[in-house]
Amino acid sequence: MTSKGYWIAHATVHDPEIYEKYRKANGPSLAAHGGKFLVRGGDQELVEGEWSPRTVVIEFPSYADALACYKSEGYQSAKALRDPVSEANIIIVEGYLG
Numbered sequence: 001m002t003s004k005g006y007w008i009a010h011a012t013v014h015d016p017e018i019y020e021k022y023r024k025a026n027g028p029s030l031a032a033h034g035g036k037f038l039v040r041g042g043d044q045e046l047v048e049g050e051w052s053p054r055t056v057v058i059e060f061p062s063y064a065d066a067l068a069c070y071k072s073e074g075y076q077s078a079k080a081l082r083d084p085v086s087e088a089n090i091i092i093v094e095g096y097l098g
Contacts, residue, residue: 004095005066006059007035010052015085022085025078033069034061052089063094 013019029035039057060066069075070092082088 001097002062003097004059004061005063006038006057006093006095007066007070007090008093009054009056009058009088009090011054011056011086011088012052013054013086018085019082022078022082025081026075029069029072029074029078030058032074033065033072035059035066035069052087059095063092066092 036059037056038059039055041054041056044051044055058066060069070090
């Protein structure tokens, strides 16, 4: 059995209009690699430590799919739209099979 893969991101967005272009542009790459949003913004309450105002969690069929999506030409093109207008921390992590 293969572990799922996840992108976990927290971000601060400085220009919501440009960021919306990034959100639209990343869709085809995420879909091509089986990405599915589990969390996409929404209300959150910080209960420990430090975090950013926006949290995103994306599930992929496998860890390899998650890595391949991030490294893909399509996603990197979308990311180029996001980089000038936001600050992000993103980790790609393998799911637990337990």
